[in-house]
Amino acid sequence: TVNLTIDNQPVTVPKGTTILNxxxxxxxxxxxxxxxxxxxxxxxxxxxLVEVEGARxxxxxxxxxxxxxxxxxxxxxxARTARRTSVELILANHPLDCNNCSRNNNCELQTIASxxxxxxxxxxxxxxxxxxxxxxxxxxxxxxxxxxxxxxxTACQNIQQVGVLAAQKRGFATIIGGGxxxxxxxxxxxxxxxxxxxxxxxxxxxxxxxxxxxxxxxDPKKHVVVHTAxxxxxxxxxxxGMPAGSRVTGKMVTALRxxxxxxxxxxxxxxxxxxxEEGFELIKRLTxxxxxxxxxxxxxxxSCCPGxxxxxxxxxxxxxxxxxxxKSPMQMEGPLIKxxxxxxxxxxxxxxxxxxxxxxxxxxxxxxxxEMVDSGFKDTDYVLTTRELGKMVTAAGIDFVxxxxxxxxxxxxxxxxxxxxxxxxxxxMEAALRTAYEVITGRELPFPSLHVASIQGLDGIKEAAxxxxxxxxxxxxxxxxxxxxxVAHGLGNAHKVCKKLEAGDLAEYQFVEIMTCxxxxxxxxxxxxxxxxxxxxxxxxxxxxxxxxxxxxxxHENPEIKRIYAEFLGEPLGHKSHHLxxxxxxx
Ligand code: HC1
Ligand code: SF4
Numbered sequence: 374t375v376n377l378t379i380d381n382q383p384v385t386v387p388k389g390t391t392i393l394n395x396x397x398x399x400x401x402x403x404x405x406x407x408x409x410x411x412x413x414x415x416x417x418x419x420x421x422l423v424e425v426e427g428a429r430x431x432x433x434x435x436x437x438x439x440x441x442x443x444x445x446x447x448x449x450x451x452a453r454t455a456r457r458t459s460v461e462l463i464l465a466n467h468p469l470d471c472n473n474c475s476r477n478n479n480c481e482l483q484t485i486a487s488x489x490x491x492x493x494x495x496x497x498x499x500x501x502x503x504x505x506x507x508x509x510x511x512x513x514x515x516x517x518x519x520x521x522x523x524x525x526x527t528a529c530q531n532i533q534q535v536g537v538l539a540a541q542k543r544g545f546a547t548i549i550g551g552g553x554x555x556x557x558x559x560x561x562x563x564x565x566x567x568x569x570x571x572x573x574x575x576x577x578x579x580x581x582x583x584x585x586x587x588x589x590x591x592d593p594k595k596h597v598v599v600h601t602a603x604x605x606x607x608x609x610x611x612x613x614g615m616p617a618g619s620r621v622t623g624k625m626v627t628a629l630r631x632x633x634x635x636x637x638x639x640x641x642x643x644x645x646x647x648x649x650e651e652g653f654e655l656i657k658r659l660t661x662x663x664x665x666x667x668x669x670x671x672x673x674x675x676s677c678c679p680g681x682x683x684x685x686x687x688x689x690x691x692x693x694x695x696x697x698x699x700k701s702p703m704q705m706e707g708p709l710i711k712x713x714x715x716x717x718x719x720x721x722x723x724x725x726x727x728x729x730x731x732x733x734x735x736x737x738x739x740x741x742x743x744e745m746v747d748s749g750f751k752d753t754d755y756v757l758t759t760r761e762l763g764k765m766v767t768a769a770g771i772d773f774v775x776x777x778x779x780x781x782x783x784x785x786x787x788x789x790x791x792x793x794x795x796x797x798x799x800x801x802m803e804a805a806l807r808t809a810y811e812v813i814t815g816r817e818l819p820f821p822s823l824h825v826a827s828i829q830g831l832d833g834i835k836e837a838a839x840x841x842x843x844x845x846x847x848x849x850x851x852x853x854x855x856x857x858x859x860v861a862h863g864l865g866n867a868h869k870v871c872k873k874l875e876a877g878d879l880a881e882y883q884f885v886e887i888m889t890c891x892x893x894x895x896x897x898x899x900x901x902x903x904x905x906x907x908x909x910x911x912x913x914x915x916x917x918x919x920x921x922x923x924x925x926x927x928x929h930e931n932p933e934i935k936r937i938y939a940e941f942l943g944e945p946l947g948h949k950s951h952h953l954x955x956x957x958x959x960x
Contacts, residue, residue, distance in 0.1 A: 377443035392434035392445055393421055401447055404456065404485045406463070406573050407522035408435035410905040411891075412532070415523045419459040420485065424452040431455050457489055463520050465496035467574075474518070474575040479902070481573035482520060503548070508558035510741045511734035511898075512569060512580055516548055519576040525549060525568035532891065534865040535684070537562045549576075563683035565864065565889045566734030566898020579734045579899055582755045583765055589726040589755070590633045597726045598714070599629050600638040600706050600785070604732040604796035604894035605759050607915040611901035611908075612763025613773040618911030620919055623778020628766050630779060638710065639781040640729060641788030643702035644795045644804070646709075646937070647677060648928035650954055651699045652809040653945035655884055656848075664850040670694040672859070672874075672882040675801050677701040679739035680889030680898075682958065684864055689871040690960035695885075698955040702795070703729050703736055704745055706785060707752030708953045713941045714784050726754045730762045732796075732897030735889065747953050758899025787933035790920030797913045798862035798893035799828035799835060802886040806858070807927045813841060813848045823926055824917075828858065831892060831906060831913075833866040835859075836882075857881050862888040 374385050379396050386395045396403050405421040416433040423434045424446040431452060434445075446452055464486060471477050506514035521540070526549060529538040537551045537560045551560035569577040589597045610619035629637045654673065661667040676682060676697040685692050699705075706729070711722040729736065733756075739745070740753035757765070766773050781787070791807050794800030803825045810818045817823065819839075828835040838857045859882050861870045867887050873879050890896045892909035895916065920926060928934065942949045 375439045375441050375443075377439050377441070377445060379445040380448050386439055388439075390439050392423055392425075392432065392437050392439055392443075395439050396423075396434065396445070396447060403434050403447055404460075404488065405435050406481055406485065406520060407524060409524055409571055409903060410907075412524050412527045412571055415527070418463070418520065418522050420456055420463075422452060422455045422459065423447050424449050457491065460486055460489060460491060461494040461496055464491065464494045465498050466500060467520065468500055468517055475578050475581065476575035480575065499545070501548075506556050507580065508556035509562065509564055510580060510738040511564035511566060511736075512557060512562075512577060514557060514577050516550065516576060518574050519549055520574055521547055521549065522573060523549070524571040524573065525577055528567040528571050532863060532865055533563075533565060533567055533889075534868055535561060535563055535565070538568060561687050563680045563687065563864070563889065564735040564738045565680040567890060568898075569734060570896075570898045570900065570902060570904060579758045579761065580737060581761065582737070582757055583761050585755050586728055586757060586765070589728070594724060595726045596635050596720050596724050597633070597728060598636040598638060598710050599634040599728045599730065600640045600642075600703075600710075601625060601629070601730040602640045602703070602732055602736075602796070602894060603644060603793055603800075603916070604897060604900070604912070605730050605762070606793075606919065607796060607895055607912040608732065608759050608900050609763060610773070612760065612766070615774060616911070617908040618915040620915045621773075622919065623780070624773060624776040626779035626781055627776045628771050628773055631771050631776075632765060632769055634728070636714075636782045637779070638706065638714075638785040639788050639792075640702050640706055640731075641792035641795075642785045642931070642933060643706035643709065644677075644792035645788055645928035645931045645934050646705055646954070647699055647702045648791055648804050648808050649934060649938075649945045650705075650950055651675070651697045652805050652812065652928075654697055654699065655805070655809060656812060657946065659851065659883065663854065672879055672885045673697050675884075675886045677795070677801060678888050678894075679733065679735040680864070681867065681887045683735060683738065684867060684889065685871070686958055686960060688868075689875065692871055692874055693958045693960060695874065696958060698957065700745075700954055700956050701739065702792075703731060703756075704739060704752060704956070705954045707740075707745070708748035709785060709937070711748035711750050711752065712953065713937060717784055722748060722750055725750075727752065728755045728757060729753050730757045730759065732759050732894045732900045733890075734758065734898040736899075744956060759897075760899060760901060763901065784933065787931055789928055789931050790923040790926035791928040792931075793916055793920040793923070796894045796916045797829075798888050799825070799830070799860045799886065800893065800916070801888075802828055802837075802858055802860050802884065804928060805884065808929045810841075811927065811929070813845065813851060814843050815845050816843065822921065825858075828860045828886075829913075829917075831909060833863055834861045834869065855881075856883055858884045858886070860886045862893050863891040864889055
């Protein structure tokens, strides 16, 4: 440990701690813009400068480490003035158009300037004009608001390892962008939104669909239906000041009804359906390979994450035959609302508007893919992020925290605990195993509380293995087979898994789950800011307690799933399923 004093308070912290974190440990909050837990600090913003006795210059406390006997002044006049100057220089470069910014009241620069009592900048204003980048379906980039903190660069280069964003030019002309390509759509950006999730200001945000959704709600001729992703219920409360990990499923349903949606369904219904289709697809691939000795693409890879699909199509086209042909739950729910539900309710599907609420920016892209029209209409009309739904609820004056619980509507709103856990890394795999194991053996997955513990949690790449025994007669060819599954989250880890696949090193695995965002959807690019590992863990805990609170925890037990197969779809992988629920990928 190291002993030092900060503003006359003695503090003892482990060696290697930054001054910033040492100060935080004794309740002194040093402002910072470029630093974020889990995202490497470049020390570029100079907003966290502190005075250290004996040092020749002021030090950025997010980088400078503690030293034995160090005497640090956070609150000295010199340090205060230096930090204030840094913020004033940033403001001199900033549009200061706060009322017209999507980050108004939720902007780290605005908060810091306000905390410092800055009402005017001493420096001449030198704002750079840049055209808006509206080239992708998922994101809006406004580089005139960028403060060059480089958090997005770290997210894109180091965490996701997609490598689109980088600092270009130098000095005053510095700009963050995609090289010679002016617009994101021309780059290999997968629209994961991890850059938007860490941006402290309004420079990168989701492309806003709020006005479109209000217009649909205001149109009396439209029947507007909404459904919410598994991860929303573990994060939406944060938009209203509730702690990370608050479970708000029932309040969310009530809020959506009060916003005026005609039906409130649940993406979780389609997550259960995905497990049926994807589970039977896996069993079919295994039957073809093991019993019929056919050449089949194994391991099967999950396909519900749209950032991962974009990534595979762009960087690893050879992996595409391994991907499940299942559409994502969002893209199963949409066409079923415009066919099955439309028939049941006697509503012309042309009058139905399907809105999905997703923790994700790539979902906006997925909804706009030209092939996603199997209902005969655009299957998903609009995608809102968790943050956008939070804004709509606030704008409607709804007191979210005190809402009574509601329940999703019938036909496409019932779900099981297996669907809940889709929201976190390892969950789709666990949900699939809960059903596939039982279909093959007739018995429950033999793990405490149905959890496959080794694939839970925040390790980047996880695996599980177990032997099949006591298989049903029709699956006797699988007797004694060791099932091996692999789970990865964060595209940096996806790179590693895809390289292994290309090298032929995944032959002993049968099933692989990939999620784009660290932690899975609970850490999606559209979730309430700022998501660090503590927030991820709290949301994951909420998701598992939601699962455990259910009577039904296996997708094949969902009564609405049984009903839709009996009355509409026929059987998993059947003719109708193929038409409405499966897709192909484009290298
Ligand atoms: Fe996800 Fe999915 S779990 S992709 O992570 O398969 O976005 O939550 O909705 O579609 O169900 C996201 C979450 C979500 C789909 C499901
Ligand atoms: Fe990089 Fe993802 Fe942002 Fe695209 S959306 S620039 S891939 S971090």
